[in-house]
Amino acid sequence: MSFLHSPNALALKSQLFSLAHKTKNPFIANKLHAQIIKSGLNHHHPFPKTLINVYAKCSLFQDALKLFDALPHRDHVAWATILSACNISNLPHKAFSISLPILQQGLQPDHFVFSSLIKACANLGSVHIKQGKQLHARFLLSPFYEDDVVKSSLVDMYAKFELPDYGRAVFDSISELSSVSWTAMISGYARNGRKVEALRLFRQSPFKNLYAWTALISGLVQSGNATDALYLFVEMRREGVSIADPLVLSSAVGACANAAVWELGKQDEILGLMRKLDAEMKKRGYVPDTSSVLHDMDQQEKERQLFWHSERLAVAYGLLKAVPGTIIRIVKNLRVCGDCHTVLKLTSTITNLTLKQGPYYEEC
Secondary structure, three states: OOOHHOOOOOOOOHHHHHHHOOOOOOOHHHHHHHHHHOOOOOOOOOOHHHHHHHHHHHHHHHHHHHHHHHOOOHHHHHHHHHHHHHHHOOOOOHHHHOOOHHHHHHOOOOOHHHHHHHHHHHHHHHHHHHHHHHHHHHHOOOOOOOOHHHHHHHHHHHHHHHOOOHHHHHHHHHOOOOHHHHHHHEEEEOOOOOOHHHHHHHHHHOOOOOOHHHHHHHHHHHHOOOHHHHHHHHHHHHOOOOOOOHHHHHHHHHHHHHHHHOOOOOOOHHHHHHHHHHHHHHHHOOOOOOHOOOOOHHHHHHHHHOOHHHHHHHHHHHHHOOOOOOEEEOOOOOOOOHHHHHHHHHHHHOOOOOEEEEEOOOOO
């Protein structure tokens, strides 16, 4: 029996793969790594690369990077693993700096590396359109130009770059459309204000699962189509779709708040006031706290999500109606996020009005 197939090695393999797919406990990850080193398996496949993935999922990116740097030979699997670790750790800039040897030395990325790099580029936001298009061109010239997974990543990238028509061209070239492909394109239309196309595509999709509903509802809320999002949420409930996903519930709550205020015909005044307050707060040193927003989006998108939080919308409406000496009370049955708590305090200072809020503001 070979050393790699000994009972000890097989047991460690099993524990490692279990940790990679289930547990996100840093203590257990470090303990298992120590056992692997003690057993002399730390340089044997698949331990180093799987450990990189485990450390990233346990929010220990520096440990993952040390393992990658120590690899004597970096194949495509190693590159794809560390780039995926960058994306998991919300470090898209790091993904690009790490991948410079591939991009500058003429090495050929495989489909896994392309997917990870395109995802990183998408998370960097629309300021990186040039790099995104360069990756797309390089992909088309590669042996993997027909890979549908990479194409789905491109659809998502162009959606985040606010170029849904580019995304649609890629979408139409996909030979076998998956749930991921459909959801990415639906989201691309919805979040960029193309609600007619988003709804039409959603009706055509054979994958009307929770993720598709989430993409459509949250995208419509982001683009200001709150009333439509609210109707869709009701329709989703009638269809019996579970709302266990917190993003769907959060989008629906935001849609309720937005729809109620928007239908009062005050949208232009409210938006103008919100923008003025935002500009004044930034003059006073306000930096949006995006820690409560989903990690799988670029910084610009995170800040836009915070701007449209229902608390800020409600306060702007209240300020329009307020007279000197008014106390505006913020009542919410969910916790108010830390950024909204900061915004409300600054707004109170700027407007010289009293804003009172509930005691809970730790998370959205």
